[in-house]
Amino acid sequence: MTATTPAGTSSGTTTPTSTDPSGTRTGRGAPGSVGPSHTGSAATRVLGLLALAAVGLLVLYGLVISPADREMADSVRIMYVHVPSATYLYVGCFITSLASGLWLWKRTPGWDALGETGAEVALVFSFVTLLTGSLWGRPTWGTYWVWDARLTSTAVLTALLIGYLALRRLDLDPDARSTRAAVLGLLLVPNVLVVNRSVEWWRSIHQDSTLVKLDPTIEGDMLVALMVGFLALGLVFTWLMVHRFRVAWLEQQADRVDLDAALRERRAEAKGQVAPPAAPDRFDTSDPSGPDVDEKVTPA
Amino acid sequence: MEPAVHLRDAVALLGRFPALAGIDLDVRRGEIVLLRGPNGAGKTTVLRVCAGLVPVVRGVATVLGHDLRRDVRPVRRRVGLLGHATGLFDDLTVADNVTFWGRAYRAGDADIAAALDLVGLSTRLRDVPVARLSAGQRRRTSLACLLARRPELWLLDEPHAGLDHDARDLLDGLARQAVDQGATVVMSSHELERAEALADRVVELDGGMAGQTLHEVPHVA
Amino acid sequence: MIAMTHAGYVAAAWLAPAALIGGYALVLLRRGRSLSRQVPTEERRWS
Amino acid sequence: MWRDASLVAGRDLRVEARSRVTINQVAPFALLVLILFAFALDPDGPVLERATPGLYWITVLFSALLAIARSAAVDEADGVRDALRLSALDPAGVFVGKALAVAAELAALEALLGLGVIILYGADPAALGLLGGTCLTATVAVASTGTLYGALVSGLRVRETLLPLLLLPVLAPVLIAATRAFEAALGGVPADGWPWCGLLAAFAVLYSVAGALAYGTLLEGS
Numbered sequence: 001m002t003a004t005t006p007a008g009t010s011s012g013t014t015t016p017t018s019t020d021p022s023g024t025r026t027g028r029g030a031p032g033s034v035g036p037s038h039t040g041s042a043a044t045r046v047l048g049l050l051a052l053a054a055v056g057l058l059v060l061y062g063l064v065i066s067p068a069d070r071e072m073a074d075s076v077r078i079m080y081v082h083v084p085s086a087t088y089l090y091v092g093c094f095i096t097s098l099a100s101g102l103w104l105w106k107r108t109p110g111w112d113a114l115g116e117t118g119a120e121v122a123l124v125f126s127f128v129t130l131l132t133g134s135l136w137g138r139p140t141w142g143t144y145w146v147w148d149a150r151l152t153s154t155a156v157l158t159a160l161l162i163g164y165l166a167l168r169r170l171d172l173d174p175d176a177r178s179t180r181a182a183v184l185g186l187l188l189v190p191n192v193l194v195v196n197r198s199v200e201w202w203r204s205i206h207q208d209s210t211l212v213k214l215d216p217t218i219e220g221d222m223l224v225a226l227m228v229g230f231l232a233l234g235l236v237f238t239w240l241m242v243h244r245f246r247v248a249w250l251e252q253q254a255d256r257v258d259l260d261a262a263l264r265e266r267r268a269e270a271k272g273q274v275a276p277p278a279a280p281d282r283f284d285t286s287d288p289s290g291p292d293v294d295e296k297v298t299p300a
Numbered sequence: 301m302e303p304a305v306h307l308r309d310a311v312a313l314l315g316r317f318p319a320l321a322g323i324d325l326d327v328r329r330g331e332i333v334l335l336r337g338p339n340g341a342g343k344t345t346v347l348r349v350c351a352g353l354v355p356v357v358r359g360v361a362t363v364l365g366h367d368l369r370r371d372v373r374p375v376r377r378r379v380g381l382l383g384h385a386t387g388l389f390d391d392l393t394v395a396d397n398v399t400f401w402g403r404a405y406r407a408g409d410a411d412i413a414a415a416l417d418l419v420g421l422s423t424r425l426r427d428v429p430v431a432r433l434s435a436g437q438r439r440r441t442s443l444a445c446l447l448a449r450r451p452e453l454w455l456l457d458e459p460h461a462g463l464d465h466d467a468r469d470l471l472d473g474l475a476r477q478a479v480d481q482g483a484t485v486v487m488s489s490h491e492l493e494r495a496e497a498l499a500d501r502v503v504e505l506d507g508g509m510a511g512q513t514l515h516e517v518p519h520v521a
Numbered sequence: 522m523i524a525m526t527h528a529g530y531v532a533a534a535w536l537a538p539a540a541l542i543g544g545y546a547l548v549l550l551r552r553g554r555s556l557s558r559q560v561p562t563e564e565r566r567w568s
Numbered sequence: 569m570w571r572d573a574s575l576v577a578g579r580d581l582r583v584e585a586r587s588r589v590t591i592n593q594v595a596p597f598a599l600l601v602l603i604l605f606a607f608a609l610d611p612d613g614p615v616l617e618r619a620t621p622g623l624y625w626i627t628v629l630f631s632a633l634l635a636i637a638r639s640a641a642v643d644e645a646d647g648v649r650d651a652l653r654l655s656a657l658d659p660a661g662v663f664v665g666k667a668l669a670v671a672a673e674l675a676a677l678e679a680l681l682g683l684g685v686i687i688l689y690g691a692d693p694a695a696l697g698l699l700g701g702t703c704l705t706a707t708v709a710v711a712s713t714g715t716l717y718g719a720l721v722s723g724l725r726v727r728e729t730l731l732p733l734l735l736l737p738v739l740a741p742v743l744i745a746a747t748r749a750f751e752a753a754l755g756g757v758p759a760d761g762w763p764w765c766g767l768l769a770a771f772a773v774l775y776s777v778a779g780a781l782a783y784g785t786l787l788e789g790s
Contacts, residue, residue: 039553063535075527078534085538104785124545128538135534139527159737166733170724173315180720183782184734190778191738194771198741201763202748236542243549250556255316263311266321353650376654385647389579391587400579404572404655429586445651 039246044239051235058232061225069222075139076222080229082132085125086154087230088237092122093157093188095241096164100185103178112178113248115185119164121240125233126158149203153196160191174255302365304329304453304484305350309359312349319345322359325503327486330479334495335488337505343488344383346505347455350486351381364453377405380451382459386442390431394421397430398444405449415447418474435462440470447474454478456487460494472498569661576657576665581672583642590635590673595680598631602684611689620689621750625706625743628678632710633732635673639666640718640727649723652787659784663715667779671711678703695758698765702749705768709742712772716779719786742771 062080069076096118103111133154137146145151168181218226305327312320319342327333335343348354350363352372361368366375388397395416402412416422419440430438439462446454454475460468468491475485475498489495496502584590605623609616616623643649643666652662682699685691693699717735721727745764752761 038550038557040550059535063531073527074531077531081534081538124542128541131537131541132534135530135537139530156737156740159733163730163734163737166730167720170726170730172724173313179785179788183786184720186782187738187778190774194741194767194774195737198744198767201767202744205748240542240546240549243546243553247549247552247556250553250560253560254556262316263318263321266318348650351650351654353653377656379654381650381654383647383650385650387645387647387651389583389642389645389648391583392579393586396579396582400575401651401655403575404652404657406656442647 039243039250044242047235047239047242051232051239054228054232054235058225058228061221061228066221066225072140075136076218077225078132078136079218080225081233082129082136083226084229084233085128085132086150088233089122089125089129089154089157090192091237092118092125092241093161093192094118096122096185097187097189100182100188103182104186109178109252110249112182113245113252115182116165116168116248117241117244119161119168119185119188121237121244123158123161123165124240125237126154126161129154130158147203149196149200152203153192153199156195156199157192160188160195164188174252302362303327304331304364305486306360306362307346307349307356308361310349310356310361311358312345312354312356314345314354319354320349320356323505327484329484330482331501332475332479332485332487332499334499334502335486335505336492336502337488341505343505344457347381347383347457347486347488350375350453351379351455352376353381378451379453379455380446380449381455381457382439382442382446383457384461386430386438387445388430388438388441391429393427393429394433394437394441394444395426397441398448401445402448405445407448407450411450412448415444418447419444419470436464436467439463440467443471443474450478450483452483454483454485454487456485456489458489459487460489460491468494569658569664572657572661573664573668576662577668577672578665580639580642580666580669584638584669584673589638590677594631594634594638594673595677597634598627598677598681599684601627601630602681602688606688616689617691620685620691621747621754622743623689624681624685624750625746627681628674628706628746629710629736629739629743631677631681632670632674632714633735635670635677636711636714636718636735637728637731639670639715640722640731644722649787659787660780662787663712663719663779663783664776666718667708667711667715667776670715671707674707674711675703678707691754693754695753695761698749698753698758698761701765702746702753702761702768705765705772706742706746709768709772709775710739712775712779713738713742716775716782716786719783722786742768745771 058080062077066077066080068074096115099111099114099118103115130151133146133148133151134144137148137151138144164181164184167184168177170177172180303326305325307323307325309322309324310320311318311322321342323342323346325346335346337343345354349356349361349368352363352368352375355372356368363375364378366372368375387401389400392400398416398421399409399412402409402415407415413422416426421437421440421444425433425437430441433441439459443459456475459471463471472494475487479485487495487499602623605627606616609619643652682693682703686693714735717731717738720734721730724730745767749761749764749768752758752764
């Protein structure tokens with residue numbers, strides 16, 4: 001899964017929840033100099049390898065070492081994927097809400113990118129959760145869909161995430177889109193809590209006794225297998241988050257780059273009749289409030 | 301008395317398009333300035349920037365003494381924008397519209413009634429839903445909304461468009477009257493001969509940048 | 522290990538997520554690669 | 569804030585009074601949906617009678633979608649957003665005003681549908697206190713959520729389809745709670761219904777506060 005390009009590069013690390021990445025830019029390398037042409041880095045390669053190793057361990061434990069369950073026989077093995085992915089689904093939603101809140105407060109584009117990242121990775125994990133949940137339901141209760149509290153709220157959560165990502169994909173102007181997405185993102189966690197609470201209550205009334213509780217009592221190798229499940233999916237989650245964050249970060253940079261060309265074009269349009277002022281080069285369009293970081297022309 | 305509008309190398313964006321690419325513009329208090337220039341030169345954007353509706357991402361932008369880059373809210377309370385869009389509710393009557401917007405701008409009922417009289421809508425058309433009005437009458441209604449709040453800075457975006465002859469005289473008269481009471485007017489227009497008659501100064505605009513002042517209209521004492 | 526009950530379901534419950542996540546990872550790498558070409562190096566905060 | 573709210577609510581209700589959209593279009597639509605449900609489920613069988621609370625609230629939700637879309641459209645008239653930003657109106661006041669107007673329309677719709685359900689489905693109202701409490705909290709919940717999400721999608725080309733996509737998952741808990749509360753009221757033990765009413769009240773408070781805080785930001789972000 002990791003990018004195994006040979007380009008040896010100095011190790012630069014970006015934690016997925018990097019703060020204020022849009023601050024002042026450091027060195028000003030010549031634009032277009034050939035750097036690594038992908039979102040991989042030494043850190044993600046290490047992370048990727050670790051994730052693969054953990055998945056290998058999970059396969060070993062989940063399918064081989066851990067015993068079958070007394071009642072559910074081997075179908076319990078699905079739990080080792082289902083439960084962790086449900087957990088990381090909620091982690092992704094939490095990151096999105098947190099990032100949205102911080103974007104509304106601090107307006108640095110890094111948070112906006114993190115909000116989008118959290119939601120998309122959470123959506124992938126929600127599909128995994130729904131898939132494994134229904135595949136688990138089939139052998140255990142004979143139906144693909146069980147109106148079990150957790151599964152139902154996951155389905156509603158998936159709809160919320162799809163709505164959020166749909167709003168982000170509309171081509172508004174960047175600032176308006178980020179603001180609206182941030183408000184929606186901030187509401188994600190409260191929505192999830194209310195949905196869970198109401199679905200939990202709803203199902204607890206109709207919980208007929210025959211339903212085997214989803215979490216059978218687990219200990220010994222089965223518990224280890226579940227823990228390995230959490231480890232493996234956790235590493236995979238982090239790896240996906242880091243790469244998706246960088247993709248979002250690149251998308252933002254790409255937006256800005258065309259802008260400077262547009263500025264030069266706009267000036268040329270003036271048919272020379274109007275003297276263009278001293279041509280300031282790069283400027284940061286993303287924080288309209290604060291004074292511009294690259295201000296070359298000192299205000300009169 | 302600081303200038304009504306002071307823009308120095310101001311850049312403003314519409315989405316990703318730099319509508320204003322470093323504009324310099326100064327308007328003194330009590331002046332009527334006409335912005336002239338081809339379509340897409342940024343005339344409307346200048347007016348919307350002065351109204352605090354479009355953020356300035358670079359350069360200096362001060363209106364009525366307030367720095368737009370720090371906080372636009374104080375400016376918004378003191379300007380009146382008359383644009384292509386009338387901002388009226390089609391289902392409501394003329395009186396309802398002007399009353400709502402008047403109150404929204406904290407204008408007193410007296411000012412609202414006076415505004416309706418000034419634009420000649422206080423009698424026959426008063427209770428006609430805006431949907432059934434002609435374009436010119438709609439513009440008079442939104443002009444009434446502007447009058448009701450007695451702004452210090454009038455920002456008129458092609459105000460003469462769609463107005464009949466006496467409506468234009470009415471507008472020019474009201475603008476002149478407001479200036480005499482200390483207001484300032486910045487407007488853009490394509491009816492050049494009429495607009496230049498009204499304006500004290502004409503500024504050529506192109507490519508989102510302001511050029512030199514074309515000519516000072518000798519101020520008829 | 523082979524004499525597993527519900528083998529079909531367990532296999533599906535493991536392979537489908539692997540395919541989903543694997544596919545998503547590949548899409549991410551490809552998007553990252555194509556975007557990286559458009560953005561000059563210093564804009565990136567990793568190397 | 570409350571002065572602005574009453575000003576905006578008054579305007580929205582006057583727009584409705586003049587245009588009569590809710591009365592002439594949304595209300596008949598709501599009744600029509602009730603009738604369609606009867607076609608779908610055989611009216612003399614037990615299903616319709618047992619499902620009455622659920623059908624009632626689904627109809628209310630769909631009618632609410634129309635009322636909310638209408639309320640948002642009022643502010644999307646040309647230039648209104650700019651005029652609002654230029655005005656001295658407190659955004660929270662505008663939100664509360666619009667939400668109150670939608671709530672009023674919803675309350676009327678709920679009353680009408682209540683009659684509809686009694687007449688068409690033969691439901692016999694019981695535990696009126698619980699019914700009323702549920703309607704009140706659910707109406708405020710739907711109105712505040714709808715007004716906020718209406719602002720979220722305002723000005724977008726695809727808002728007609730985006731609004732239901734965003735709003736219905738959020739309103740799922742309202743549907744669950746309101747239906748269970750009604751079942752408790754009509755069917756048997758009203759005491760079971762009150763916790764659901766509590767959940768609705770919490771939902772209403774959450775979204776009223778969120779709406780009041782976020783409305784200014786949404787109005788600002790062009």
